[in-house]
Amino acid sequence: MMKMLVALGRRVVGLLPLAVLAALVTGCQTVQTTQGGVVGVEREQRMMVSANEMVSASAQSYQKILQEARQKNALNRDPAQVERVRNVARRLIPATGAFRPDAPAWKWEVNVLSSNELNAWCMAGGKIAxxxxxxxxxxxxxxxxxxxxxxxxxxxxxxxxRERASQTMMTNIGVSVLGAVLGAGQMGTDLIGTVAKVSFQLPNSREHETEADRMGVELAARGGYDPRAAISLWKKMAKASNGGPPQWLSTHPSNETRQGDLAQYASRVMPLYEQATQRPRAVK
Known part of the structure; x- marks a missing residue:
């Protein structure tokens, strides 16, 4: 009798990962976050984290960053520079409607932080720095x-x-269950997590970067900015980073790959740029 109970227990434990994985898949939502645009970015995404949760968390994080910068006297120190960046945003934000009709109405914020870093970002919901x-x-x-x-x-x-947060959530839950079932301990769990990261997160991140590059040149073109400037930009970035790491060790495409792709898609959206620059601009 005892042997039967032990065998049954082992079968139940063995089925746990499958049950958890099934629950994870059920909890995921397949979404199409944007329209394709001229550049044709149309990949479906699987999400576990809600959009509202991401927007709320991003807004809180953004305000904390601004508060810390303000305390260090590092927030919007040069009014002319801040206005220059915000002027660009004023022209790009309306163009976001080509990809998402709801985006122009987001609660956009644009600020400049004093730091020597080569960095810029936009959080969920339109929080730009x-x-x-x-x-x-x-x-x-x-x-x-x-x-x-x-x-x-x-x-x-x-x-x-949101997509990466969802991937991390799925990976962490799966790793925790596998570690417990296999008796892997902390070292085994860390190893499983590392393998998952190298196998799945790096390619996805490269995919994200490529999508953002292609959509970015279209947004610039629709706002009346020369999309070919993305190529000169990444040449500057390559020089500043001494060429950067090789593509197979990086979460980003290599500079050579990136510049070639940007040139192709900048050419594709040139008619949008030409159309935008022919329209009369509103007086600031």
Whole structure:
């Protein structure tokens, strides 16, 4: 009798990972976050985290970052530079409607942080930050600022942060269950997590970057900025980072791959740029 109970227990434990994985799959929602646009980004995404949760968390995180920057006297120190960045945003934000009809009405915020970092980002819901380092060190033109901003806005439109949070949640739950069932211990669990990261998260991240590059040039073009500036931008980035790591060890495409792809898609959206620059602009 005891042997039968032990055998039954082992069968139940063996079925646990399958049951959990089934629950994870059921809890995922397949969504199409954006329309394809001229560049044709139409990949479906699987989400476990809700859009509202991401927007709320991003808003709280953004305000905390601004508060810390304010305390360090690092928030919007150069009014002319801040206005320059915000002017670019004013032209790109209406263009987001080509990918998401709801996006132009997001609660957008645009701020400049004093930091030597080559960095800029856009959180869920349209919370944008540019670092002075990327503007000053790369001596960015307005077209190049638009290339960066379009890229970062595209990440928010595609909800890449939400997608990666969902992937991490699935991985962490799965790893915890497998570690417990297999008796792997902390070391085994960490190893499983590392393998999962290398096998699945790196390719997805490259995919995110490529999507953001392609959508970014379209956003810039629709806003009346030369999409070809994305190519000169990444040449500057390559020089500043000494070429960067090889593609197979990086979460981002190689600079050579990126520039080739950008050239192709910038050419595709040139008619949008030409159309936008022919329209009379509203007086600021």
């Amino acid at each position: 540019f670092y002075t380092g990327i503007i000053d060190r790369l001596q960015l033109t307005d077209d190049e600022i638009a290339a960066i901003m379009g890229h970062e806005i595209a990440h928010a439109l595609r909800e890449h942060a």
